[in-house]
Amino acid sequence: MKLGVVTVSVVPQTQSSASLRGRADGARVARGPAAGILAGLTGLGLGELAAGIADRASPIVSVGNSVIDHVPLSVKQFAISTFGSNDKQALIGGILVLTVVYAAVVGAVAVRRFAWGLAGVAGFGVIGLWAAVTGRTGDGGNAGPVLVAVAAAAVVLALLVRPWTQGRVHRPASGQAPWGSDQARLSSSGQAPWDPDQAHSGYGAGPGAGLSAESMLPDGREAGLERRHFLIGSAGALGVAGLATLGGRSLQRNGKVVAARAKAAQGLPAAAHPLPAVDPAATAPVPGLTPFITPNADFYRIDTAIAVPRVDPATWRLKITGMVDRPLSISYRELLARPMVEHDCTLMCVSNPVGGGLVGNARWLGVPLVDLLNEAGVRPEATQIVGESVDGWTGGFPTALALDGRQALVAVAMNGEALPFRHGFPARLVVPGIYGYVSATKWLSEIRLNRLEDENGYWIPRGWAKMAPIKTASRIDRIAMQSPADGSADRLVAGPAFVAGVAWAQHRGIAKVEVRIDDGKWEEANLATVDDLDTWRQWWLPWAATSGRHIVAVRATDATGATQPEERTDVAPDGATGWHTVNVKIG
Numbered sequence: 171m172k173l174g175v176v177t178v179s180v181v182p183q184t185q186s187s188a189s190l191r192g193r194a195d196g197a198r199v200a201r202g203p204a205a206g207i208l209a210g211l212t213g214l215g216l217g218e219l220a221a222g223i224a225d226r227a228s229p230i231v232s233v234g235n236s237v238i239d240h241v242p243l244s245v246k247q248f249a250i251s252t253f254g255s256n257d258k259q260a261l262i263g264g265i266l267v268l269t270v271v272y273a274a275v276v277g278a279v280a281v282r283r284f285a286w287g288l289a290g291v292a293g294f295g296v297i298g299l300w301a302a303v304t305g306r307t308g309d310g311g312n313a314g315p316v317l318v319a320v321a322a323a324a325v326v327l328a329l330l331v332r333p334w335t336q337g338r339v340h341r342p343a344s345g346q347a348p349w350g351s352d353q354a355r356l357s358s359s360g361q362a363p364w365d366p367d368q369a370h371s372g373y374g375a376g377p378g379a380g381l382s383a384e385s386m387l388p389d390g391r392e393a394g395l396e397r398r399h400f401l402i403g404s405a406g407a408l409g410v411a412g413l414a415t416l417g418g419r420s421l422q423r424n425g426k427v428v429a430a431r432a433k434a435a436q437g438l439p440a441a442a443h444p445l446p447a448v449d450p451a452a453t454a455p456v457p458g459l460t461p462f463i464t465p466n467a468d469f470y471r472i473d474t475a476i477a478v479p480r481v482d483p484a485t486w487r488l489k490i491t492g493m494v495d496r497p498l499s500i501s502y503r504e505l506l507a508r509p510m511v512e513h514d515c516t517l518m519c520v521s522n523p524v525g526g527g528l529v530g531n532a533r534w535l536g537v538p539l540v541d542l543l544n545e546a547g548v549r550p551e552a553t554q555i556v557g558e559s560v561d562g563w564t565g566g567f568p569t570a571l572a573l574d575g576r577q578a579l580v581a582v583a584m585n586g587e588a589l590p591f592r593h594g595f596p597a598r599l600v601v602p603g604i605y606g607y608v609s610a611t612k613w614l615s616e617i618r619l620n621r622l623e624d625e626n627g628y629w630i631p632r633g634w635a636k637m638a639p640i641k642t643a644s645r646i647d648r649i650a651m652q653s654p655a656d657g658s659a660d661r662l663v664a665g666p667a668f669v670a671g672v673a674w675a676q677h678r679g680i681a682k683v684e685v686r687i688d689d690g691k692w693e694e695a696n697l698a699t700v701d702d703l704d705t706w707r708q709w710w711l712p713w714a715a716t717s718g719r720h721i722v723a724v725r726a727t728d729a730t731g732a733t734q735p736e737e738r739t740d741v742a743p744d745g746a747t748g749w750h751t752v753n754v755k756i757g
């Protein structure tokens with residue numbers, strides 16, 4: 171009659187603990203929405219912080235932009251006439267309110283089923299990601315803050331909600347009479363430490379398995395612990411949310427610096443001899459191919475800066491020092507007052523793998539480096555130019571490259587816009603033909619002349635080559651039907667198709683691009699018009715695609731006659747080699 175003994179002894183305790191538990195459950199359920207809101211706010215806060223650090227749109231701004239893009243004109247006009255110039259704040263406020271409501275629901279769901287709560291967070295992430303990467307201001311980089319926000323919200327939700335949902339598994343619902351139930355139910359109440367068999371069965375397989383120490387405590391204390399846990403967690407989350415929001419907003423605004431850049435963007439001087447618009451023939455006639463000019467928002471970013479430096483142009487100076495006759499120190503305004511040139515140049519990272527995307531093409535506006543060097547008077551023994559940034563990063567290259575006629579610039583603008591913060595505002599170096607890590611110093615503060623043996627740039631002691639000419643390369647970017655049958659340009663079927671892409675050999679120029687399908691002959695691709703020796707060149711080849719799987723390969727030959735070697739080598743120490751190949755399935 172063991173069970174009977176248990177039943178009888180359990181009755182008084184179970185009644186009181188059941189009512190305690192009932193209260194604890196009620197509190198849990200009530201705290202669900204609060205936990206959800208805290209998770210949501212923490213996510214948004216860290217999203218703001220990530221956006222501020224990376225100089226990207228925050229999740230709220232992404233969603234706001236996307237709303238602006240998609241809302242019907244009438245609604246937009248209503249908003250403007252109702253809220254006037256505060257329409258953006260009203261929009262942000264509206265998004266915040268909706269987010270809080272949504273988060274409350276997610277929290278309420280999460281206390282019942284944590285996985286569903288997580289799904290709710292993920293759903294919010296999907297909306298945020300969609301808003302971040304599509305539309306007018308869409309930009310892959312804006313996905314970063316959304317991912318940070320979602321991760322933070324999930325973690326906070328887990329911290330605030332998870333302990334109860336785990337505990338709940340072991341507790342009978344309040345108000346149910348445990349004595350009417352089976353052995354497993356009894357053991358799962360976990361309230362019989364005085365019966366070793368019972369307690370033991372609680373740790374065995376079955377619903378009671380894995381009882382936590384916490385849920386073995388008398389219920390009153392358990393509820394108290396939960397409350398403490400919740401209050402501490404909530405206060406922490408609120409603090410993190412608040413600090414992250416403040417930090418993120420202040421980084422994003424950084425008041426006068428952002429305003430100063432915006433002003434500079436409007437008041438940029440024109441080039442003394444502006445370049446004509448890029449010849450449309452520099453773009454291959456293949457819909458959907460990589461744009462010839464990479465929009466600033468899509469331009470790859472590589473640097474060692476954890477937070478993008480926001481340099482105040484009012485106090486910034488560019489110094490030219492070292493082995494020069496007349497050291498210079500010039501302000502932003504003085505720099506802008508010098509004669510400017512425009513130059514189209516494809517910038518590239520040495521870490522770009524074969525077929526990779528760490529390469530971008532822009533129209534740069536700036537002061538020719540050679541003009542500044544002549545002004546300072548470079549001594550003949552100065553064989554190296556070191557560019558140093560405001561945060562101490564350095565890159566160095568042979569002086570000869572700045573004097574051999576190539577258009578090296580102290581650039582202030584990129585594609586008609588003052589340099590974005592993440593691309594080096596207020597000024598950076600752009601030196602055609604050599605990888606970025608030895609040349610393209612962003613947030614430039616000093617140009618130092620010395621000898622190659624005197625100083626090594628940041629990456630040299632870390633295993634990268636001192637001399638770093640960009641290697642000839644080619645990339646397959648697009649395989650598409652010439653006349654897409656069903657409106658979907660991306661569906662590949664047997665028939666006339668294009669293979670297309672870009673190739674580059676900065677400052678030497680691309681002479682030939684060849685494509686090979688499977689084990690066929692190398693076929694010469696069409697080349698788009700040359701824009702500049704320093705830019706990439708688009709290419710395309712019509713291809714009578716046949717059903718099945720194919721391997722498409724590309725190789726380029728530069729104007730010196732050198733063809734890309736087949737052999738794949740690593741990006742370190744001086745850039746990858748090898749042919750880019752793509753596997754494609756037709757039909």
Ligand SMILES: Nc1nc2c(c(=O)[nH]1)N[C@H]1C(S)=C(S)[C@@H](COP(=O)(O)O)O[C@H]1N2
Nearest residue numbers: 470471472473474519559563606607610612
């Ligand atoms: N101040 C600074 N400038 C820098 C770097 C850096 O880490 N710090 N990275 C360099 C590298 S490795 C490359 S490839 C280019 C990339 O320029 P982007 O980020 O504008 O594309 O910037 C160069 N300039």
Ligand SMILES: [Mo]
Nearest residue numbers: 519520606607
């Ligand atoms: Mo790089």
